[in-house]
Amino acid sequence: MKVLFPVLLLCSGWIFSQKTVPADFKKIPEILDNTELLYPFIVPDKKYEYWSVLRNNPDPDKAIIYESQMPDLMTLNDPAPEKGFFQKCIGENCYSYILACEKSRSKYFSNEQQLRDFIGFADNLPEAILIANTFGYTVDSANQLGSSYKIDNQHISLYLSKSKNGSETKESFFIKINRKTGKLEVKSNGFY
Numbered sequence: 001m002k003v004l005f006p007v008l009l010l011c012s013g014w015i016f017s018q019k020t021v022p023a024d025f026k027k028i029p030e031i032l033d034n035t036e037l038l039y040p041f042i043v044p045d046k047k048y049e050y051w052s053v054l055r056n057n058p059d060p061d062k063a064i065i066y067e068s069q070m071p072d073l074m075t076l077n078d079p080a081p082e083k084g085f086f087q088k089c090i091g092e093n094c095y096s097y098i099l100a101c102e103k104s105r106s107k108y109f110s111n112e113q114q115l116r117d118f119i120g121f122a123d124n125l126p127e128a129i130l131i132a133n134t135f136g137y138t139v140d141s142a143n144q145l146g147s148s149y150k151i152d153n154q155h156i157s158l159y160l161s162k163s164k165n166g167s168e169t170k171e172s173f174f175i176k177i178n179r180k181t182g183k184l185e186v187k188s189n190g191f192y
Helices: 004-016 112-119 125-133
Strands: 050-055 064-067 096-102 105-109 148-151 155-163 170-178 184-191
Touching (some): 105 112, 112 125, 125 155, 125 170
Antiparallel strands (some): 050 064, 050 096, 155 170, 170 184
């Protein structure tokens, strides 16, 4: 009996200390863990005649990730910027950028802050995930602590993750994005 009580106390502490996601959160669809599939859902805050998301690739056909409807009689021959957002390496196919046409002039969005500015308000879940991605948070579709969301009128709340030093260890974060300002509130939920 003397041994049973401490064992039960330790087991109950372990069970009740497990981190969980509140029941009113839904699982993020697995398809949304791929950044390139989020771009078609962007609703820019400004009206652009045309915009596209490109990767740095010298072949124009392979460079296009997503493009909005291009108006007739428009030709864009601008070179790729030297750096972009979500930089993975040095060389071809290492980063992305947005080329937009506003009042018949081309404009680049080529870093994480400029991508957030282009998105503006968080209109939908894919935009919220992209905004979080610009701060290094990712969807971990294998675990609910890294792949859950809830949307209300003022906020999009997410449970996303960050890998630590390229290892299998991940840290869960609760992220609350204000839909009007795009501001993030972040709280760590610990490692899993």
